[in-house]
Amino acid sequence: MGFTCGLVGLPNVGKSTIFNALCGAGARVESYPFCTIEANVGTVAVPDPRLDRLAALYPDKKKVPTHLEFIDIAGLVAKASEGEGMGNQFLSEIRSVDAILHVVRCFADANVAHPGGEIDPVRDIEVVETELLLKDYETLGRVWERLKREAKGADRRALARRLEAWEGLVEKVAQGVPIRSLTIDRGIEALLRETSPLTAKSLLYVVNVGEEGENECSRAVKRIAGGHDSEVIVIRGRIEAEIVEVAASEEERSIYLGEWGLENTGLEGLIHAGYRALALITFFTFEGPEVRAWTVPKGTTAPKAGAKIHSDFEERFVLAEVMNLGELLATGSGKALREAGHVHRAGHDYVVKDGDVIHFICA
Ligand SMILES: Nc1nc2c(ncn2[C@@H]2O[C@H](COP(=O)(O)OP(=O)(O)OP(=O)(O)O)[C@@H](O)[C@H]2O)c(=O)[nH]1
Ligand SMILES: [Mg+2]
CATH class of the missing domain: 3.40.50.300 (P-loop containing nucleotide triphosphate hydrolases)
Known part of the structure; x- marks a missing residue:
């Protein structure tokens, strides 16, 4: 991805x-x-620069x-x-x-x-933002019509709430408020994501x-x-x-x-x-012939981060050995850091932090 x-x-x-x-x-x-x-x-x-420093520890590996x-x-x-x-x-x-x-x-x-x-x-920004808002108004409006039809059917109460939240959203867009600045009602979050509005x-x-x-x-x-x-x-x-x-x-x-x-x-x-x-973070690996930086969204767990490297890492994930980059640079090698007991063994729920150096252990 x-x-x-x-x-x-x-x-x-x-x-x-x-x-x-x-x-x-x-x-x-x-x-x-x-x-x-x-x-x-x-x-x-x-x-x-963090990747440059890490790569300097392993001059034989490709950065x-x-x-x-x-x-x-x-x-x-x-x-x-x-x-x-x-x-x-x-x-x-x-x-x-x-x-x-x-x-x-x-x-x-x-x-x-x-x-x-x-x-x-000021005018130029307004021209562009107005066009994006108008497009969203049209897209959300189409969904609104559909929701109105659905709300006439069976399960009315839940649908009525959703309709109301959606109506509120359309109104805000009509007033020129971009969707990114709004707090979205939980009931319409998924639908909104599917609609993929520009603002x-x-x-x-x-x-x-x-x-x-x-x-x-x-x-x-x-x-x-x-x-x-x-x-x-x-x-x-x-x-x-x-x-x-x-x-x-x-x-x-x-x-x-x-x-x-x-x-x-x-x-x-x-x-x-x-x-x-994009709320992205970077983690590093130094497996095999490469010292490498990887991108994942903030909040990614260790198995999902592993899947960036190899699609079956998530399924085969056993644990992640997580090193602090500063400590790794100070001790000079992963081996020395392990011997000093400074390698954190992280499980399935571990949320990867920006700058982590990770060695994945898979089954
Ligand atoms: N003087 C000056 N001219 C610039 C600068 N940046 C871009 N240009 C010129 O502006 C003109 C348009 O640049 P483009 O990069 O083609 O602009 P664009 O936004 O991609 O344009 P479209 O593809 O037509 O939407 C070109 O003649 C560029 O050389 C700048 O910093 N100073
Ligand atoms: Mg162009």
């Missing part, structure tokens, strides 16, 4: 540029809107990072929910992602057309700024995001894409970044923010 972040936003905001910078992918970038028609899909290694998937989706315009622009096609692509990265244009460039005339992040997905803002970096526009996005607890990542899209394209090595990349007064790429921040938005 992969985890996917979708780049969503108005046309020409720099989604493909950022996607290329992330994935080194060479997706088509043009100064006219709707350059992207078919979504581009790419996988990105999640940079993690394998964990990955996150990104999709560069076609630009969305006002009335997209009614089929305008790329219309409904992109909506099904958004439905398939786990988290939405809402890309907002904050770079000024007369050569790059803006569908709204000039840059205005229930985790969201973070990706602000594409020009060479000058943070500006009044990006600060405006931060104010909007602060109002509903969303994260904001600021990226100098074009510069980062160019650096990724021309730098032949990590060292060269650092040098180019340094020339722009940057320590890290905004991309790295974006990958980690995507990770947080």
